[in-house]
Amino acid sequence: MTSLLRSILPNSSPKEEDNYYDDDDDDHSVEYSFAMEYTGPLVSHDIPQVAPVDVRRIPTAAMAVMVSNLSLPVIQPIVKKTDNSPLVYSTKLENFSHIEGVSKSNLENRTLSSSSSDTLGFSDNLNDSNCVSGSSDLDKDCNNHLNPIISDSTKSMSRSQELYSEHSSCESVEASNQGNRTSVVTFRDLPSNNSYSEETDLDEPETVPHRPVVPELKSGLCYRCNKRNRFSEKEFCIVCGAKYCSKCVFRAMGSMPEGRKCIPCIGYRIDESKRGSLGKCSGMLRRLLTNDAIKQIMSSEISCGVNQLPPNLVCVNNKVLSIEELVLLQSCSNPPKKLRPGRYWYDKVSGFWGKEGEKPMQIISADLPVGYQILQDASNGNTNVLINNREITKAEIWMLQAAGIHCEGNPHFWVTADGSYQLEGMNYVMGKLWEKKRVKIVCTALSLPFPSDTSISVGEEVAKETNKVNLKKQEQRMMNKILLVGCDQSGTSTIYKQAKILYDVPFSEDEKQSIKYMIQKNLYSYIAILLEGHEHFEQDYLVEMRRRCADEPSSSGDKIEEKNMYSFNRRLKEFSSWLLQITMSGDLEAIFPAATQVYSPLVEELWKDKAFQATYKRRNELNMLPRVANYFLDRAVEISRMDYEPSEMDMLYAEGVTSSNGVASMEFTFPKSSQDGYMEPLDQNDPSTSYQLIRVHTSSLGEKCKWLEMFEDVDLVVYCVSLTEYDEYHEDINGKQTNKMLASKRLFETIVNHPTLSEKHFLLILNKFDLLEEKIERVPLNQCDWFQDFTPVISHHPHNATSNNNTPLAQRGFHYMAVKFKRLFTTLTGRKLFVSKVTGLEGDSVDLALKYGKEILKWDDERHVVSTNEFSTESIERTTSM
Ligand SMILES: Nc1nc2c(ncn2[C@@H]2O[C@H](COP(=O)(O)OP(=O)(O)OP(=O)(O)O)[C@@H](O)[C@H]2O)c(=O)[nH]1
Numbered sequence: 102m103t104s105l106l107r108s109i110l111p112n113s114s115p116k117e118e119d120n121y122y123d124d125d126d127d128d129h130s131v132e133y134s135f136a137m138e139y140t141g142p143l144v145s146h147d148i149p150q151v152a153p154v155d156v157r158r159i160p161t162a163a164m165a166v167m168v169s170n171l172s173l174p175v176i177q178p179i180v181k182k183t184d185n186s187p188l189v190y191s192t193k194l195e196n197f198s199h200i201e202g203v204s205k206s207n208l209e210n211r212t213l214s215s216s217s218s219d220t221l222g223f224s225d226n227l228n229d230s231n232c233v234s235g236s237s238d239l240d241k242d243c244n245n246h247l248n249p250i251i252s253d254s255t256k257s258m259s260r261s262q263e264l265y266s267e268h269s270s271c272e273s274v275e276a277s278n279q280g281n282r283t284s285v286v287t288f289r290d291l292p293s294n295n296s297y298s299e300e301t302d303l304d305e306p307e308t309v310p311h312r313p314v315v316p317e318l319k320s321g322l323c324y325r326c327n328k329r330n331r332f333s334e335k336e337f338c339i340v341c342g343a344k345y346c347s348k349c350v351f352r353a354m355g356s357m358p359e360g361r362k363c364i365p366c367i368g369y370r371i372d373e374s375k376r377g378s379l380g381k382c383s384g385m386l387r388r389l390l391t392n393d394a395i396k397q398i399m400s401s402e403i404s405c406g407v408n409q410l411p412p413n414l415v416c417v418n419n420k421v422l423s424i425e426e427l428v429l430l431q432s433c434s435n436p437p438k439k440l441r442p443g444r445y446w447y448d449k450v451s452g453f454w455g456k457e458g459e460k461p462m463q464i465i466s467a468d469l470p471v472g473y474q475i476l477q478d479a480s481n482g483n484t485n486v487l488i489n490n491r492e493i494t495k496a497e498i499w500m501l502q503a504a505g506i507h508c509e510g511n512p513h514f515w516v517t518a519d520g521s522y523q524l525e526g527m528n529y530v531m532g533k534l535w536e537k538k539r540v541k542i543v544c545t546a547l548s549l550p551f552p553s554d555t556s557i558s559v560g561e562e563v564a565k566e567t568n569k570v571n572l573k574k575q576e577q578r579m580m581n582k583i584l585l586v587g588c589d590q591s592g593t594s595t596i597y598k599q600a601k602i603l604y605d606v607p608f609s610e611d612e613k614q615s616i617k618y619m620i621q622k623n624l625y626s627y628i629a630i631l632l633e634g635h636e637h638f639e640q641d642y643l644v645e646m647r648r649r650c651a652d653e654p655s656s657s658g659d660k661i662e663e664k665n666m667y668s669f670n671r672r673l674k675e676f677s678s679w680l681l682q683i684t685m686s687g688d689l690e691a692i693f694p695a696a697t698q699v700y701s702p703l704v705e706e707l708w709k710d711k712a713f714q715a716t717y718k719r720r721n722e723l724n725m726l727p728r729v730a731n732y733f734l735d736r737a738v739e740i741s742r743m744d745y746e747p748s749e750m751d752m753l754y755a756e757g758v759t760s761s762n763g764v765a766s767m768e769f770t771f772p773k774s775s776q777d778g779y780m781e782p783l784d785q786n787d788p789s790t791s792y793q794l795i796r797v798h799t800s801s802l803g804e805k806c807k808w809l810e811m812f813e814d815v816d817l818v819v820y821c822v823s824l825t826e827y828d829e830y831h832e833d834i835n836g837k838q839t840n841k842m843l844a845s846k847r848l849f850e851t852i853v854n855h856p857t858l859s860e861k862h863f864l865l866i867l868n869k870f871d872l873l874e875e876k877i878e879r880v881p882l883n884q885c886d887w888f889q890d891f892t893p894v895i896s897h898h899p900h901n902a903t904s905n906n907n908t909p910l911a912q913r914g915f916h917y918m919a920v921k922f923k924r925l926f927t928t929l930t931g932r933k934l935f936v937s938k939v940t941g942l943e944g945d946s947v948d949l950a951l952k953y954g955k956e957i958l959k960w961d962d963e964r965h966v967v968s969t970n971e972f973s974t975e976s977i978e979r980t981t982s983m
């Protein structure tokens with residue numbers, strides 16, 4: 102028998118063909134099969150029925166592709182329903198009439214219908230060529246697995262078929278032609294998308310047999326043709342793990358009624374380690390089939406009964422689930438995502454859901470009668486703070502703090518599904534957790550769950566749909582987490598904000614508002630510095646004038662006062678002394694920006710005042726004035742107004758970023774750019790790769806950065822150091838002056854040595870290179886004890902551009918510091934530190950550094966793929982695209 106598959110694979114050996122289809126005309130033991138209206142040319146390319154298939158689930162589009170490969174028309178089966186419900190599949194004859202050599206009468210003659218009123222199958226004139234027998238060589242190969250499926254239709258209908266047919270809402274009515282003939286199938290309308298239908302899956306799917314995983318072949322070998330091509334894509338069987346190349350995949354897997362399983366594995370449970378890849382096929386299969394075909398196969402793979410998770414492998418609150426519980430869990434409006442075998446805890450009141458001994462990973466529907474009562478130590482918390490009887494983790498404490506909830510005194514909270522919280526024993530709701538914007542930021546940064554808006558407020562159906570979409574979106578995306586840390590003033594918040602601007606992640610209203618207030622408050626502190634300077638300038642001017650006066654006895658003291666170019670009018674004088682007093686007392690923070698409305702007119706008046714302008718011109722003499730102050734002072738009047746709206750640049754230059762507990766988090770993707778050249782090939786194939794940048798302030802990390810353990814799932818740590826710190830000092834908690842570079846080094850050591858990050862890649866950002874260029878000319882690097890051996894040789898031949906000696910001093914300083922950190926890192930870890938030179942205020946510079954981070958992650962991914970040759974479909978795609 103010639104098969105359609107065979108016909109599209111002309112080079113395959115006859116032996117291989119025999120393995121799949123035999124010529125035994127008498128054996129027509131297909132239980133579910135096509136009845137199609139066929140015509141001449143098609144007869145010789147019959148449909149590859151290698152396993153019993155629910156007609157509705159046969160990926161017709163897959164067939165269509167194969168047919169289209171043969172330049173044949175797409176066959177669209179249409180369903181006719183007769184009184185007794187058996188179905189007849191037919192195709193529209195017109196579809197074929199344009200094919201050369203095919204007349205309508207020819208088509209009609211070859212029309213197929215069910216062979217008896219209640220039997221669905223091929224009519225005799227096609228049986229010869231189209232039916233698949235169970236006695237082919239292939240089937241002999243697979244005898245043990247296939248026989249139960251394709252022999253006696255009633256007696257031997259395998260469990261998988263039962264489940265399968267149940268899922269596809271087919272009912273086996275009776276068998277005609279016992280042994281050889283097809284069983285009778287009637288069809289009901291498909292129910293909604295639920296994987297489980299009540300009557301179907303409640304009976305022990307755990308009895309679905311388990312098939313051992315095949316031992317892995319040497320990397321790159323196809324399990325069928327045994328040909329090696331390490332980098333060519335393969336599709337793998339979700340049961341036994343065997344991998345097939347594009348030439349063999351259809352021969353090995355047939356029409357894939359249960360998804361990607363080799364034929365002998367049909368009817369068997371999937372390998373649980375591959376559950377994550379259900380519904381995700383390789384790029385290879387996508388190229389071979391149409392979208393519709395892929396959709397159909399993947400949907401069968403996800404929903405067919407035999408592939409469902411066995412309930413006895415899931416334990417919730419110490420109780421092994423029954424099938425009813427599992428169904429409840431998976432069919433609720435907000436089910437656990439990617440449920441795998443394992444032990445879980447479930448807080449029925451709030452809906453928090455997590456793995457035993459771990460922080461919550463999701464918020465699912467509340468009040469499901471699943472598992473026993475939750476235990477206090479379910480998530481292994483050690484905070485003495487309880488939510489719904491569970492001792493919560495440190496990450497959750499941060500979440501509560503972000504919501505403004507105090508956790509002193511080890512309180513016990515009661516949190517309901519909508520986030521309402523109250524103290525145990527108190528009868529009033531203190532607030533709603535999920536309504537606090539900062540909670541969302543902290544939850545995202547710490548990988549804590551946050552409910553989607555819909556799951557709280559909208560009806561079940563909409564929520565269900567939204568969840569599905571979200572789930573799909575999540576599955577499509579690969580999230581890489583980047584943790585950004587550094588000492589105070591190293592520039593982490595600048596880099597974080599720069600990334601927002603670069604990758605089009607808008608600042609939230611909340612962030613904008615608080616950055617605006619920060620800018621306005623800082624403006625008054627800069628003005629205060631100017632006013633302090635003004636007092637000195639005024640005093641100096643007075644002294645100078647008096648000296649001159651002494652030289653010219655004719656001029657009076659009053660005149661000197663009048664002539665003083667630094668004199669304010671009375672109002673400005675009062676404002677000036679008030680502001681200076683407030684600043685000295687440290688109350689500036691308490692008054693501004695709230696008082697902006699009142700003082701804004703005074704700022705305007707001040708700015709127009711000649712005395713103040715004279716002071717402003719001399720601002721460079723004021724050491725206390727930060728460099729960034731110029732940027733804002735130039736627009737002081739505009740900024741001091743109530744209706745001031747900070748621009749992106751303003752937000753970048755503002756000192757700080759809104760965050761609670763010093764944690765800020767953003768998601769972004771790298772935009773595609775034609776200039777990226779060779780750097781981009783992988784991303785072009787995988788544009789959905791997204792990144793999460795989490796900036797955390799070290800003051801929030803506790804002693805010895807203990808709370809770094811909350812960032813166990815980050816992929817890359819970016820440590821930020823300011824290149825200008827080498828001659829700067831700050832007072833530590835004991836009042837001791839400490840060199841800032843040494844403090845940075847110590848923090849670096851602590852973070853690198855932290856057990857949570859022991860396996861992570863590190864990228865060191867040496868920031869503020871623009872400032873180093875200025876500073877290193879004035880202040881030698883060996884001001885810092887750690888940099889004593891920096892002794893650059895200065896060239897006396899400035900025109901010798903190729904000489905190393907002519908490398909700018911700042912560049913050499915940067916290299917030197919980079920090597921210092923690299924050596925330190927290698928001593929601590931034995932691994933390689935990546936370093937990037939950055940000027941945080943320049944977008945391109947930050948962009949390059951973050952892209953470097955991306956390259957590190959990509960490199961790591963590829964390394965894993967090559968070394969472990971994992972089954973992950975993404976990795977297969979990536980390897981190939983290398
Ligand atoms: N000239 C220059 N200034 C920079 C650069 N990076 C950051 N700054 C400035 O340095 C100051 C500190 O930067 P931040 O980003 O606030 O530093 P941080 O790490 O958040 O420090 P904390 O807020 O103290 O935690 C800000 O005024 C920035 O504008 C840079 O590359 N060049």
Ligand SMILES: [Mg+2]
Nearest residue numbers: 594756757758
């Ligand atoms: Mg800052």
